[in-house]
Amino acid sequence: MTAFDTPASLSGRSDFVAIAKWIKPDAKVLDLGCGDGSLLRFLKEARGVTGYGVEIDDTKLLACVKNRVNVLQNNLESGLSEFESNSFDYVILSQTLQAVRHTERIIRDMLRVGREAIVTFPNFGYWRHRLQILAGHMPVSGELPYEWYDTPNIHLFTIQDFENFCATHQVRILERVVMAEGRPVNFLPNLRGSLAVYRFDEGARRQA
């Protein structure tokens, strides 16, 4: 079994397989908020990528080292100034965008450092989330596992919100996968999808 056939459950998170399919072999990858390094490790094994993770948490940093993943202890909120422009093929922000304070800056920085960027985020517009709101509660789900009082998520948004953001910020969406319970969702994604994965670049601006 190649790593590509690995069920999402084995690779840890359902967005990993989607991301791996987009990444060209031997690419150079920067994974922001890389956690325990499992995505990078997965990409190393599946796609032969090289690269670095960025993580602020001591325990996760140690897990990365144990996972044989290059990791740099850094606060994403302080920006990516230490990374040269165009020094990576892909800059990945996996399930972290909703927890970042300076959303515009991080997206801009990702596209400066990488030729392409990949983000995954929980879709706040998922029907189960909408139902919970209708019932009078902040949503708690597999993708949004926190209570309102202990959540690190400060910028919750929907698939539609993100696409509007891209349209108004000169961000060109190259590919999109929307999932629910680990399976792709094609019909009514903003309602039926719980997790969105996007690949994008600077579009016209980059080509100019």
Place this chain on the structure above:
Amino acid sequence: MPPEGSVGTVSPKFERFDEPIVLKSGARLDAYQLAYETYGTLNAARSNAVLVCHALNASHHVAGVYADDPDNVGWWDNLIGPGKPLDTDRFFVVGVNNIGGCHGSTGPASVNPATGSPWGADFPVVTVEDWVEAQSRLATRLGIQRFAAVMGGSLGAMQALQWAISQPQRIGHAIVIAAAPKLSTQNIAFNEVARQAITTDPDFHGGNFYSHGVVPRRGLRIARMIGHITYLSDDAMAEKFGRELREGVFKFNFDVEFQVESYLRYQADKFAERFDANTYLRITKALDYFDPAAAFGGNLSTALDQAVAGFLVVSFTSDWRFTPARSREIVKALLDNGLDASYAEIAAPHGHDAFLMEDPRYHNLIRAYFANIDL
């Protein structure tokens, strides 16, 4: 019985080299001796050797104790030993006293064969590059073609970095702790105060104090005090001593009153007894001169162009002498070269000396990194 995790009783070894070494200054040593210690066993493939480089006031006595001096515990004993983060059951660890040192390697207090008297002021100024060259010759003598890793803290970390630059094929990993790619102006200034304290001591005799039967104790003591203060953080000193008075009340004189004064004087006395003033001068110079980027137009990334080692870089948030920002300069140069590198910024309160402390976040990281070094 040595405590669990200790390499136990160790003894220094000595290697004599009769092949001349030309130093960076242009000076030449026709022959020299290196004092070193080893722990663990070199495997059949000779692939498990780790060189541990010492900083300003340490030596080749990295771990374990001496049979005749059981209180003299190696300076990095908390990190190195059987089952410890640098596990001597798996690795063969080598500690070397550098040239110019005062713990058994050829240095200013050694006899100059040309005169039959101690070198004193005539002993050349040595550099990190010179040390790495001498260490590599010792490695060859020990049958070590390539170190699995070279590790050091502070000035020791500079040697590990230099190894990756000047001996790229002979080092698998560099573990660079509490380092800087070069000293800051402020650091050089502190070193100069220390040197002035020594060289203006009337007992220094221009560096030839040996023949006068004296030691520039006053100078050494002050040098050590100022160094020691800069290796600790404000918080760590406050935590340890506060404003506590030895006798509880002001005495309105200049005796030892505050606990911190007592501590500094004790440390200074201890240091002046065992450390050579000429060695101190030379080691601080080696620190000041270290700047591997200088030969590459100030570009550290270019300096590391030939490096192939994997890197673990560790800094400590309270280290104001070698700040995390300085370590990040190194990391940036590693990234520019696409080298395998990890960087940790440990939120430890102890200042520069944190690299010698037993902090679980720090030690677990070192342990995990070594565990993944394939032999």
